[in-house]
Amino acid sequence: MTEIKLSARLQAAADMALRGDGINKGAADIGTDHALLPVYLCQKGCPRAFASDINEGPIDRARANISKYGLSDRITAARRDGLDGIERFAPGVVIICGMGGELIADIISRSGYPAESKCRLVLQPMSMQDKLRRFLAVNGYAIYDETVVYDDGKYYQLISAEYDGKPYAMTDAEYRLGQLNIARISGAPDITDTDRGWLAKVRAAAKRRIEGRRGSEKTHQSEQTSDEELVSLINRLID
Numbered sequence: 001m002t003e004i005k006l007s008a009r010l011q012a013a014a015d016m017a018l019r020g021d022g023i024n025k026g027a028a029d030i031g032t033d034h035a036l037l038p039v040y041l042c043q044k045g046c047p048r049a050f051a052s053d054i055n056e057g058p059i060d061r062a063r064a065n066i067s068k069y070g071l072s073d074r075i076t077a078a079r080r081d082g083l084d085g086i087e088r089f090a091p092g093v094v095i096i097c098g099m100g101g102e103l104i105a106d107i108i109s110r111s112g113y114p115a116e117s118k119c120r121l122v123l124q125p126m127s128m129q130d131k132l133r134r135f136l137a138v139n140g141y142a143i144y145d146e147t148v149v150y151d152d153g154k155y156y157q158l159i160s161a162e163y164d165g166k167p168y169a170m171t172d173a174e175y176r177l178g179q180l181n182i183a184r185i186s187g188a189p190d191i192t193d194t195d196r197g198w199l200a201k202v203r204a205a206a207k208r209r210i211e212g213r214r215g216s217e218k219t220h221q222s223e224q225t226s227d228e229e230l231v232s233l234i235n236r237l238i239d
Helices: 008-018 036-043 056-068 101-109 113-117 129-138 172-177 179-187 193-212 221-238
Strands: 027-030 049-053 075-079 093-099 120-125 141-151 154-163
Touching (some): 008 036, 027 036, 036 049, 036 056, 036 075, 093 101, 129 141, 129 172, 154 193, 172 193, 179 193, 193 221
Parallel strands (some): 027 093, 093 120
Antiparallel strands (some): 120 154
């Protein structure tokens, strides 16, 4: 069977999932939609995978793709809410992509499995990346890998984390951009077009917020200061 082709966003998630030993215990794709990611992982050697979604339509599509690629014996698709019942499958990698950062944090917080199993989390928040990183930091999930990809006109941040039970804190700018992204960009001899474009977009949005608060600085001083520090950091990284 022909190897499945992933979008840049899902390829980055797959690359993160395939790093380390966790993948040898199997992978779970939460909010799978079409199961393309589990199919690809199994084609790359993952022994088994679990594909779940809260809605029946995506599960029907997932099962059709699993059957199409001849992987019904290795990939199970089921309708589930978040990580409900994940303990029975016991994956070494849990992937949650394409949701808001707050929703991803909520899904993780409602299950004891990520902390108890110390599985590797591969997360791709569509929004509120700062809130997701803050949740991970406060709850003792160490971030081991971060990257940014450009896919179909949009920039996506991806985060790989694992529970170690040691809470920590970051600056507001680090919650928004990611410590590892900042270190990678600042340590590179040349900034990539993807990183430059992503940071320029984040900076432009921060500048709009700053201008929108003019005249009400006392009410929003903390937010204003946070955005000003974010702009200053990005200026140092890309200018």
